[in-house]
Amino acid sequence: GAVVSQHPSRVICKSGTSVKIECRSLDFQATTMFWYRQFPKQSLMLMATSNEGSKATYEQGVEKDKFLINHASLTLSTLTVTSAHPEDSSFYICSARSGASVSANYGYTFGSGTRLTVV
Amino acid sequence: QKEVEQDPGPLSVPEGAIVSLNCTYSNSAFQYFMWYRQYSRKGPELLMYTYSSGNKEDGRFTAQVDKSSKYISLFIRDSQPSDSATYLCAMELQGAQKLVFGQGTRLTINP
Numbered sequence: 001g002a003v004v005s006q007h008p009s010r011v012i013c014k015s016g017t018s019v020k021i022e023c024r025s026l027d028f029q030a031t032t033m034f035w036y037r038q039f040p041k042q043s044l045m046l047m048a049t050s051n052e053g054s055k056a057t058y059e060q061g062v063e064k065d066k067f068l069i070n071h072a073s074l075t076l077s078t079l080t081v082t083s084a085h086p087e088d089s090s091f092y093i094c095s096a097r098s099g100a101s102v103s104a105n106y107g108y109t110f111g112s113g114t115r116l117t118v119v
Numbered sequence: 120q121k122e123v124e125q126d127p128g129p130l131s132v133p134e135g136a137i138v139s140l141n142c143t144y145s146n147s148a149f150q151y152f153m154w155y156r157q158y159s160r161k162g163p164e165l166l167m168y169t170y171s172s173g174n175k176e177d178g179r180f181t182a183q184v185d186k187s188s189k190y191i192s193l194f195i196r197d198s199q200p201s202d203s204a205t206y207l208c209a210m211e212l213q214g215a216q217k218l219v220f221g222q223g224t225r226l227t228i229n230p
Contacts, residue, residue: 006162032216041127043207043220044163093162097216107153108218110162
């Protein structure tokens with residue numbers, strides 16, 4: 001089945017530093033990848049959508065200069081949290097998709113998430 | 120009003136009970152309906168998806184979609200402690216490539 005690998009699973013960083021999170025589709029080519037943020041006991045909030053080789057589309061209210069997304073290949077997308085602050089502490093989840101419709105192949109496959117703590 | 124409404128619970132039931140989880144939505148253009156299970160500190164995993172109205176069954180799980188009422192349900196039969204998790208409904212407009220999630224219902228199955 002479809003597998004999406006996300007690393008690291010947990011990261012602690014100092015305020016003001018940058019953190020990179022990787023999302024890889026292991027056994028399929030992901031035409032589109034998504035990045036979500038999830039606060040405790042809340043649902044997933046879509047941050048941005050990225051297509052391979054093009055700039056990411058950010059949701060309203062998400063700072064694109066703070067959350068840099070790169071989708072350089074059909075199997076890899078990265079999210080870089082720049083100049084991280086404690087309020088950026090959250091659970092970040094990526095999702096990858098192959099094909100144009102949910103019913104094709106794998107639909108949306110999610111990574112296991114990254115817990116970011118900024119101290 | 121949120122596009123997708125889901126009671127966050129928590130919901131606690133004894134092992135073996137039938138569990139009913141529900142979501143309502145406001146956008147009649149949603150065409151794809153999904154249920155995800157999320158264990159603590161993990162990513163969501165797809166349980167079931169349905170296209171348009173109807174029922175779909177997979178083992179102990181049954182998904183129902185009633186588009187006329189804008190209401191979807193997930194039933195879990197013979198619930199097990201391992202079913203304890205947060206269940207998220209999600210929906211998609213055809214061609215939109217964007218999921219809209221409910222808040223998630225936290226479910227606990229007590230042995």
